[in-house]
Amino acid sequence: MSEPRDQHSVRAQVKFRVAAEQALQLLGADRSALPEVLDFDVRAADGILPYRQQVRFFSEDNKTSVRVRLDGDAELKRVDGGEDDKGVPLRIELNGRVLNAAGVEFAAADLFDGALPDASLSLPLKVMQARPRALAPGRYEGEVTLVVKYSP
Template sequence: MSHIFKKAALAAALACASMSAQAAVEANITVWANVDPTLSLLKADGTALPDAVELVYRAGGAGLAPWTEDVRIFTNDTEKNVTVRLAADAVLRPDLAAPGAQPEPLTVSLNGRALDTVAIEFVAADLFESAIPGASIAMPLRVEQTTSGEINFAGLYSGTVALVVAQDTGSL
């Protein structure tokens, strides 16, 4: 009887091995790129900026903690000035929040200069004195609550900070 049991166990093991050899796993990875051959706004180390960041809320009157990241503008033409603006006002809007929740305005700055929907110019001679060829100096990009302090309605707030970075076509 044990002889039959051993043969059956061996047959089962061979069948499993045969089935696992035929099984396959397919892995699909979606890749994408947003390409502008003239300019890139990246972290100071040349890696991509995060797609999302959390502004941490500090109860007790402190409000939202600012978020800061050192960035550089990478370009193939360091002789041209660069303009930077917001595509739209930066605002945290209540998504899932208590009734009465209001949008919370944000202030965005680059290298200590407040950004708005009107473009401001960064002079090429000031920007591109970097040790990295084709890269600007490292500059702090900062997002913060416009009026720091208590937010009175609990909930989930979200918004988009959309920066528009362009080479000034009029500079030499």
């Protein structure tokens, strides 16, 4: 038997769902998001000065290795119509290992020491000009995507 309805009441039924997946993230060592934009410092004779940040993998699974790869070329392009259109290749290192499109595997045993239950050791991330050289004055931009996933 149902409850009597008031003429001014409404019944709403809402279904709640949660899709829980294993989470794997690459964040700053302090759990902050990586910057969306990096403004590099430039030295006239040397070009771009390296950018450094300490990062960690945050994971619900500290027993599985992690693979990191670049999705596309790591390169800055001249965007203001200047003559220097060669581009500026970048070199990206994580924990001293050069990242590339094929990917680099980081063994779980080397990453997770148990000090923080859901976080890896703090690892240096370094972004630099692949071949240091002076840059022609102008504006250069590029986008780099790091793909981070569990390694089978």
